[in-house]
Amino acid sequence: MLAGVLFALTAGLMWGLVFVAPLMLPDYPPALLTTGRYLAFGLIALPLALMDRANLRALGAADWWAAVRLSSVGNFLYYLTLAAAIQRAGAPLPTMLIGTLPVVIAICANHRNRVRDGQLPWLRLLPGLLLIAAGLALVNRTELAALQAAGAGADELRRYAEGGLLAVIAVACWTWYPIRNADWLREHADRSPRAWATAQGLVTLPMALIGMAAVAAVQAQWPGLLMPAGFDWPTGPQPLHYIGLMLAIGLCSSWLGTLCWNEASQRLPTSLSGQLIVFETLAALAYAFAWRQQLPPAATLAGIALLVAGVVSALRIKPVAAH
Numbered sequence: 001m002l003a004g005v006l007f008a009l010t011a012g013l014m015w016g017l018v019f020v021a022p023l024m025l026p027d028y029p030p031a032l033l034t035t036g037r038y039l040a041f042g043l044i045a046l047p048l049a050l051m052d053r054a055n056l057r058a059l060g061a062a063d064w065w066a067a068v069r070l071s072s073v074g075n076f077l078y079y080l081t082l083a084a085a086i087q088r089a090g091a092p093l094p095t096m097l098i099g100t101l102p103v104v105i106a107i108c109a110n111h112r113n114r115v116r117d118g119q120l121p122w123l124r125l126l127p128g129l130l131l132i133a134a135g136l137a138l139v140n141r142t143e144l145a146a147l148q149a150a151g152a153g154a155d156e157l158r159r160y161a162e163g164g165l166l167a168v169i170a171v172a173c174w175t176w177y178p179i180r181n182a183d184w185l186r187e188h189a190d191r192s193p194r195a196w197a198t199a200q201g202l203v204t205l206p207m208a209l210i211g212m213a214a215v216a217a218v219q220a221q222w223p224g225l226l227m228p229a230g231f232d233w234p235t236g237p238q239p240l241h242y243i244g245l246m247l248a249i250g251l252c253s254s255w256l257g258t259l260c261w262n263e264a265s266q267r268l269p270t271s272l273s274g275q276l277i278v279f280e281t282l283a284a285l286a287y288a289f290a291w292r293q294q295l296p297p298a299a300t301l302a303g304i305a306l307l308v309a310g311v312v313s314a315l316r317i318k319p320v321a322a323h
Contacts, residue, residue, distance in 0.1 A: 004273065007267070008261065009279050011264065012277065012278070012281075013283045014257035015253055016280055016284040016287050018079065018284075020091070020288055021033060021037075022083045024245060026087060027236065029231075031211070031215050032215060034083060035215060036234075036246040038076060038079075038208040038211075039250075041204050041251075042204045042207075043205065043250070044250050044254075045201025045204075048198045048201070052194060056198065063184075063199070064203065067203045068203045070181055071200045071203050071204045071207065073176055074178075075204055076204070077173050081169045081170040084163070084166045085167040088160065088166065089167070092288065092300060095281055095288065096136050098174070098281055101171060101277045102276065103125070105274025105277070120314070121320065124317045127310075127313050131313060132306065132310035135304065136307075137303075139303035174277075178261070179270055181262070181265060182270045185266045189266060193263045197259040201254065204254075219233055275315055281307065
């Protein structure tokens with residue numbers, strides 16, 4: 001249990017980095033951030049595959065197909081919608097919406113995996129849900145007040161609403177991913193979580209190459225649709241910053257984060273490990289405000305406290321056997 005929680009904590013610290021990448025490279029479109037990150041992940045996975053070649057050879061066609069499905073939804077679609085949400089609405093609102101994942105996953109896994117993992121009593125989950133909803137409302141109110149104080153017009157408010165909607169899609173993607181990923185890991189408890197992380201990296205490489213080619217084709221056919229006209233594809237106006245950041249999050253957030261999450265998923269019930277994604281939310285908020293070089297407003301701190309209280313409340317519930 002302790003090892004599983006520590007692995008989940010490390011994964012959260014690594015994944016929190018991806019929330020500041022769109023803020024550090026605001027001129028780069030989400031499609032380029034997504035393909036760049038997973039191109040780096042795929043290239044990093046190539047030498048790592050040599051270390052795990054024996055374990056990777058043991059994977060069958062069904063296992064590789066599972067890795068493709070997991071990577072396409074949990075990597076590409078998730079980060080594409082998340083990066084777009086952050087660039088439209090700023091980091092706090094998408095981060096807090098992602099912060100609902102612990103309870104959303106717990107609710108989904110609570111029924112679906114009740115026989116395998118036990119079931120959390122629904123009435124005891126309700127206080128945690130209410131605390132998280134109150135925390136989201138506080139952060140959302142603070143961000144909207146900041147926009148209004150800055151004299152935001154209808155266009156800025158529309159972008160804020162679009163960011164919230166995109167973040168909801170990202171939540172749906174990352175509700176599906178950890179449940180399905182945990183299914184595979186629990187069904188293959190004798191397999192290496194490190195090799196499974198590397199396998200997901202390997203399948204992202206062709207996806208990233210296809211994505212880069214698609215972005216280039218769209219830009220050539222419809223300039224300005226995905227990137228500003230005259231954008232210096234593929235590395236943009238800050239090539240060294242872009243390449244360095246993509247390599248950093250490709251190694252730390254994609255491979256190391258996935259490895260630590262796989263280790264946690266093999267040790268913990270899905271309804272519990274899903275709630276520990278709160279570490280990602282807290283890390284992302286800390287990194288985002290550090291990048292802004294400002295302290296969170298009091299209402300945002302109160303919202304974070306309510307979010308943490310809601311998850312802690314759910315963590316204290318012990319699963320009961322279901323038949």
